[in-house]
Amino acid sequence: MYSSQDNQLILDKWAERAHTRNEGEISPDGVYYKGERHQYESDGKIYCEREPGNEDALWNSAKRRILFISKAPNEPDNPYDMRCCELTHNPDGSLSFKGRFVNNMLRLAAGIASLSKDGFVDYGTVNNIDYADNVWEQTAVARINVKKHSGGPSISNQQLLSSLEAYKDLIVEQIKLHEANIIICCGGSSLIKDFVVENVYNDAEKLNNWIYYSASHNVWIIDSYHLQARCTSDEELYNDMMTNFSLALKDKNITDPVR
DSSP, X not given: OOOHHHHHHHHHHHHHHHHHTTOOOOOOOEEOOOSOEEEEEETTEEEEXXXXXXXXXXXXXXSOEEEXXXXXXXXXXXXXXXXXBOSSBOTTSOBOOOSHHHHHHHHHHHHHHHOBTTBOOOHHHHTSHHHHHHHXXXXXXXXXXXXXXXXXXXXXXXXXXXXXXXXXXXXXXXXHHHTOSEEEEEOTTTHHHHHHHHHTOTTOEEOSSSEEEETTTTEEEEEEOOTTOTTSOHHHHHHHHHHHXXXXXXXXXXXXXOO
């Protein structure tokens, strides 16, 4: 069972190891906060962020627990807590999409929440901010990075491999703690997917170029592009992932991805 306290113990160990490796402060991550919103000022601008709320209970009771595993934070010298990021609300109370990565995360989470072997909601629906915001509030979503300190806007595969090796035990521990049943591996030329399959769900069967399935754990692993990939549009990314997931369900004759 997931708890923010247990996740924090992993993050504390990670921070200690990063300090001994002279890698600087880390950006904490885990299940997204669903508590009250508050505003803060930075560089003369007003921003919103979330407080801890009922996210642990929502996560543990959710039928679909969606975990995005990404490469690294991309803001150098800004080790912010990713769990408190506000993805839809502006300081004035209005709604809007934000950066491309989190926009796609919102759409994909909404699509996965609707998915069955019979299909999924179309891109136009999930691209509506009111719809995406409503689904986000009701859906259990987490995000973890395999490299938790940022060196800049991009990370090489060699840097990614180095972090996967240096923090292997803690990455595995964090993945197992979350017990997600739908895992989206975000880029890294399949390095993240390979790590998850080899070290956590090594019975996972490849069903197509996007989808792997661990029958013993009933866990679906998605080998996705980075959510800001220049090789595909947002709509193509959404349709490709949802279509291949739905086809995988048909292939296994499973109506609902989580039974």
